[in-house]
Amino acid sequence: MTASVPPHNDTATPATPPLSTCELADLAREIKDWGDDLGFQQVGITDTDLTQGPGGDHEAHLNAWLDQGYQGEMGFMAKHGTKRTRPAELEPGTVRVISVRMDYLPEDMASIEVLRRPESAYVSRYALGRDYHKLMRKRLAALAKRIEERVGTIGYRAFVDSAPVMERALAQKAGLGWFGKNAMLLNPKAGSLFFLGELYTDLPLPVDAPFARDHCGSCNSCQVACPTGAIVDDGVVDARKCISYLTIELHGAIPEEHRRAMGNRIYGCDDCQLFCPFTRFANPTREDDFYPRHDLECAELLTLFAWGEQEFLDKTAGSAIRRIGYVRWLRNIAVALGNAPYSEAVEAALMARRAYPSELVREHVAWALAEQRDKAARRIATAG
Ligand code: B12
Structure with a gap:
């Protein structure tokens, strides 16, 4: 949350005469x-x-x-x-x-493709x-x-x-x-x-008519698509289950029950919008500033997990991502790595962070390692 522009209160300027x-x-x-x-x-x-x-x-x-x-x-x-x-x-x-x-x-975000590539990181499109x-x-x-x-x-x-x-x-x-x-x-x-x-x-301007129609009809694609079932009723989100909350607002451990459902989403979640039929009408932004930095729209999880703290601070300067801090950044990526298919490279990257000073990171890394090893064991069992 950021501060608003302070109230404008220039008492030296004469008051505006009422307008007709x-x-x-x-x-x-x-x-x-x-x-x-x-x-x-x-x-x-x-x-x-x-x-x-x-x-x-x-x-x-x-x-x-x-x-x-x-x-x-x-x-x-x-x-x-x-x-x-x-x-x-x-x-x-x-x-x-x-x-x-x-x-x-x-423009050209290929968001659903990134969601389906479990080695890549998905960052909410608003935060790129x-x-x-x-x-x-x-x-x-x-x-x-x-x-x-x-x-x-x-x-x-x-x-x-x-x-x-x-x-x-x-x-x-x-x-x-x-x-x-x-x-x-x-x-x-x-x-x-x-x-x-x-x-x-304080200007008594004429008001516009409220938006009267509800265009959702019987469609409930968003509710079906939500990975954690966070949309508990029409128009009602239980933030405690929403991946946006879990990856951005929550300071402590991500409840284990939601970790697998997070998939590769490391900052926010767009699923309830991406799978909404009206998203096909989304117009590309006119703001150059909203275009991705550092390939964040399709970066590999391993690349982002390898960023050091200073690199994280440098690369997220001026971005909304910076407010979660480096520890939660690692926490989120560790979960996504746990959800990635087994690979030696992923296991090695997690091992390298196993003794990280933050207990929060260590716990999520340990969970991810267990997930990776479980997948490796299952792979061997299937091959045998
Ligand atoms: C807290 C918050 C969150 C929380 C809780 C979300 C929630 N749904 O409440 C978390 C962290 C989960 C979150 C996530 C996201 N957020 Co947010 N969030 C907010 C914040 C700060 C307050 C929202 C709030 O008041 N919630 C309380 C509920 C009760 O109100 P509401 O969400 O506005 O819901 C309204 C409708 O549900 C509607 N309604 C629906 N059914 C019914 C039935 C009745 C009877 C009535 C009366 C009303 C009603 O009325 C509600 C208000 O009364 C606003 C900024 C702000 N100050 O408003 C941004 C805001 C809502 N977030 C925003 C965004 C972009 C997101 C994410 C897409 C980010 C992301 N990609 O990860 C997700 C989307 C999740 C979702 N589907 O809601 C944008 C939404 C823009 C838009 N087009 O709607 C906002 C407006 C910020 C901004 N300035 O642009 N967010």
């Missing part, structure tokens, strides 16, 4: 054009009421999710009380939310290039500046997956898409491989 309804409508149209110039694929505007409307009561939904303990160790999900569902409690004066989305999928948080927040700040150039000082604050904000609920209300059975915010023309971001503002 027509001026606000013109401004809303301009905001959408500026959003497009700044690289957002869609911009919508909504009010701040997340307790009623066609999307449902998100405050109640979130509380039910938390009551089930689905957040696991993500204490930040429960920490902020109603600030998450009531934007004006987080940022006083907020009456509107400008919700934006930005495509992140680089530069970290999106800063990039999008800067663009949102630039959008706010353009608004201020037009109308004078406004109150605003920009967020991208940072503070207690219900990003999907706000995006659905702002007309950007519907909630898929995989809980993703999906757009019929773009699938779900995009990030969300918001500008909270």
